[in-house]
Amino acid sequence: MESVLKVVNELWLAISAESIYLLPLIILSGIYFYLSSKREKKELLSVVNNKVKIFQKAFDISEDAILIFSKENEILYANITMRKLLLLPKEFMFKPLSVMPKVKIKSNWIALDELIEQTHTHAEGKMRAYLQVNLSLNDIDGDIPINLYIDSSEVGSKYESWCNIISIHDLRQKTREKTLDYKHQLTKLPNQTQVVHDLNALYAKVHLKEQKIALVVLDIDGFSNLRAIIGHEQINLILIRIADYLNKLPTKLDVNVYHTYYNNFLMSISNIKNEKEVLSFVAEIQEQLALFYKMEDIKLYLTASVGISIYPDSGGTRDLLDKAYKALSQAQSYGDGRVQIYTPEVALHDYDELVLHNEMHEALKNNQFEVYYQPIVESSEKEVVSAEALIRWNHPQYGLIAPDIFIPMMERTGFIVELGKYILEEVLKQQKRWKLFKFKQIDVSINITLLEIDTEGFIDNVAQRIQHHQVNPSSIKFEITEGSAMISEESTQKHFWDLKKLGVGISLDDFGTGYTSFLYLKRFPADILKIDKTLIDYILTNKEDQRIVKAMIELGHNLGMKVVAEGIENDRMAELLASYECDLLQGYYFSKPVPVFEFQKLLR
Numbered sequence: 001m002e003s004v005l006k007v008v009n010e011l012w013l014a015i016s017a018e019s020i021y022l023l024p025l026i027i028l029s030g031i032y033f034y035l036s037s038k039r040e041k042k043e044l045l046s047v048v049n050n051k052v053k054i055f056q057k058a059f060d061i062s063e064d065a066i067l068i069f070s071k072e073n074e075i076l077y078a079n080i081t082m083r084k085l086l087l088l089p090k091e092f093m094f095k096p097l098s099v100m101p102k103v104k105i106k107s108n109w110i111a112l113d114e115l116i117e118q119t120h121t122h123a124e125g126k127m128r129a130y131l132q133v134n135l136s137l138n139d140i141d142g143d144i145p146i147n148l149y150i151d152s153s154e155v156g157s158k159y160e161s162w163c164n165i166i167s168i169h170d171l172r173q174k175t176r177e178k179t180l181d182y183k184h185q186l187t188k189l190p191n192q193t194q195v196v197h198d199l200n201a202l203y204a205k206v207h208l209k210e211q212k213i214a215l216v217v218l219d220i221d222g223f224s225n226l227r228a229i230i231g232h233e234q235i236n237l238i239l240i241r242i243a244d245y246l247n248k249l250p251t252k253l254d255v256n257v258y259h260t261y262y263n264n265f266l267m268s269i270s271n272i273k274n275e276k277e278v279l280s281f282v283a284e285i286q287e288q289l290a291l292f293y294k295m296e297d298i299k300l301y302l303t304a305s306v307g308i309s310i311y312p313d314s315g316g317t318r319d320l321l322d323k324a325y326k327a328l329s330q331a332q333s334y335g336d337g338r339v340q341i342y343t344p345e346v347a348l349h350d351y352d353e354l355v356l357h358n359e360m361h362e363a364l365k366n367n368q369f370e371v372y373y374q375p376i377v378e379s380s381e382k383e384v385v386s387a388e389a390l391i392r393w394n395h396p397q398y399g400l401i402a403p404d405i406f407i408p409m410m411e412r413t414g415f416i417v418e419l420g421k422y423i424l425e426e427v428l429k430q431q432k433r434w435k436l437f438k439f440k441q442i443d444v445s446i447n448i449t450l451l452e453i454d455t456e457g458f459i460d461n462v463a464q465r466i467q468h469h470q471v472n473p474s475s476i477k478f479e480i481t482e483g484s485a486m487i488s489e490e491s492t493q494k495h496f497w498d499l500k501k502l503g504v505g506i507s508l509d510d511f512g513t514g515y516t517s518f519l520y521l522k523r524f525p526a527d528i529l530k531i532d533k534t535l536i537d538y539i540l541t542n543k544e545d546q547r548i549v550k551a552m553i554e555l556g557h558n559l560g561m562k563v564v565a566e567g568i569e570n571d572r573m574a575e576l577l578a579s580y581e582c583d584l585l586q587g588y589y590f591s592k593p594v595p596v597f598e599f600q601k602l603l604r
Helices: 002-017 023-038 042-060 080-087 112-123 172-179 191-205 223-230 233-245 277-289 320-334 353-365 403-413 416-436 450-454 460-467 482-487 487-504 518-523 542-556 571-579 596-603
Strands: 067-070 074-076 102-105 106-113 128-136 144-155 159-170 210-220 255-259 264-272 304-311 337-340 370-377 384-395 397-402 442-445 476-481 505-511 526-532 562-565
Touching: 067 080, 080 159, 102 112, 102 353, 106 112, 112 144, 112 159, 128 159, 144 450, 144 505, 191 255, 191 264, 191 320, 210 277, 210 320, 210 518, 223 233, 233 264, 233 277, 264 277, 264 460, 277 304, 304 320, 320 337, 320 384, 320 403, 353 384, 353 403, 353 416, 370 416, 370 596, 384 403, 397 403, 403 416, 416 442, 416 450, 416 460, 416 476, 416 596, 442 505, 450 460, 450 487, 460 487, 476 487, 526 542, 542 562
Parallel strands: 304 337, 384 442, 442 476, 476 505, 505 526, 526 562
Antiparallel strands: 067 074, 067 159, 102 106, 102 128, 128 144, 144 159, 210 264, 210 304, 255 264, 370 384, 384 397
């Protein structure tokens, strides 16, 4: 009795000093074999059982499944996790498993008992780990991803027997979590993380075939405004329906669909022959987007801006994804529903947006921005009577950057508000100089965005700067595009009426390209209508364009406005529009936008 207690206590001390979690089970197994062979008295069993219960409780709360086999493959111990995994009956002790699990090592399925034998042969008494293998419990259920650990221990007072210790770490939860990490939570499509993984594999294979691959980035237009109108739940339903539509789109092309960001989807196409196939594919999507969603009795007209990059047409695969997004950004700068393919020709005029973004604040401080002026002439006498102020960025690395490159980026970041204040200040200073040096006094138009108008203090700043420079307010005209003005009609009207009270003029730019109603045009406090260049381009040959332009001129005059025609490229255009009694003309035929010192020559 004393000798047995001594052994138990020594074992207990060993457990306390050992950190390896399987050691208590080895000790437990040793105690069992020692007692079963000596069959000591009940008092001794009571002492040992208390120790055993502690071990059992410790391992029953483990998430890992733990099993101890005898050398005859009889169950000597199984914790709760193992009993649930193997669906063991209540009376499982000292019985073999009814169905021996199988483990898939590489491509071979091996019964667990056979694997144990192999482990004894090759492990040389050390624990053997089989990581990220599959476990099969029967032929019906699916495979279970696991980490498997096998060890053995000699037991008994004379070490006349041994047992096998098996630990199984179930990887199903981690696999599910990993799967979720690669799925968009709302639509369950593969997400941005999966894109990176899949594209790397796609690029690795692309050189094996002589087919082109394309990346198509699709961004639903006006999504924030739409969400404000119809609400979060309806927006989510739209996204789910778009995802389902794209994922089931019937096509001969090999397409993979991803939901990368909130209203942004990406499609990779790996078997195209030319860009026409991609454009046709995109056109079908845009057509369906305009039709497929209906909320109650109202159809929502959805449009999407699309950026496309094609290998090898757009360059190598290294930055093909970035090129698709650059093409998307360019498409969005042209308006809703536009499609742009990234080509090397575009790349010639490409800029590092990160550099521009980081440097625009310093550029303002360092006077890198410059106001150019494009003359506007009176149609009958061809005399310069006004000008449009246009901003240019004279970058130390890229040279002169056109506004269509940096203005959209500045609108996204909000920096356009600061730039707008700078332009107003420079125009007012110039107006003051022309007055002091007896130049001809002309009106100057300044382009303005909806973001600037809605900025708090905008009207007050205009009033203060005009007062400070002592410039006649009527010599300043603010231009806003028809499309921007329509986004927030009531707000735009209010702000422009406030400007009118200051004496500032208002011009409605790009007229004819948007959806202005006659009622809105009647309420809008515009002094000038500018007919968009797209309606002027073919006016010499297209009878329909001629009728439309004549009607616009008459409409403007009937509403008490002056009318400007943009995009005049030759004298025939100028004479035809003069015959239509168009008031003012603007275009390269008279002059492109030029620095102020060149513009002053035109004024003289």
